[in-house]
Amino acid sequence: MALRFPESTSECIYFTNRQIEDTGKAIAWVYKKTCPQCKKAKMGKPVEKGKVKIRATEYVCPSCGYTEQKQPHEESLIVEVQYTCPYCGKSGEATTPFKRKAWNGIPSYVFECESCKKKIGITKKMKKAKGKSDEDGG
Ligand SMILES: [Zn+2]
Ligand SMILES: [Zn+2]
Numbered sequence: 001m002a003l004r005f006p007e008s009t010s011e012c013i014y015f016t017n018r019q020i021e022d023t024g025k026a027i028a029w030v031y032k033k034t035c036p037q038c039k040k041a042k043m044g045k046p047v048e049k050g051k052v053k054i055r056a057t058e059y060v061c062p063s064c065g066y067t068e069q070k071q072p073h074e075e076s077l078i079v080e081v082q083y084t085c086p087y088c089g090k091s092g093e094a095t096t097p098f099k100r101k102a103w104n105g106i107p108s109y110v111f112e113c114e115s116c117k118k119k120i121g122i123t124k125k126m127k128k129a130k131g132k133s134d135e136d137g138g
Helices: 070-075
Strands: 014-020 024-031 057-059 067-068 078-084 090-095 101-103 106-112 120-122
Touching: 014 078, 014 120, 024 120, 057 070, 067 070, 067 106, 078 106, 078 120, 090 106
Parallel strands: none
Antiparallel strands: 014 024, 024 078, 057 067, 078 090, 101 106, 106 120
């Protein structure tokens, strides 16, 4: 299976480039979903006065206005990953549901190295918390 690398992060609702352990790395992305209702546009966070509402709890079709709640919308999507495995050093591609699971106790998008079958996690990016922690930034 050959993944298509996104041409622009604007095609994606999620894009990250991570170091994994000391020697591994992963680039992961999730494409925007085509609206299941009109199939004419990609769904995204609602836009108000030219600004994307990052904190919105729903995704909206800019063409027909069809709306899906954040959680079921995201859980219907797939994370595509290009990685270099920190355990065996091989590079490969993988996909995993866009839903975090615990990996070493940290919520992560977990996939399996196709060469050595070890689990690799793309952990949630920890923001330097200033005062209260921001739980669901990305
Ligand atoms: Zn639509
Ligand atoms: Zn491996």
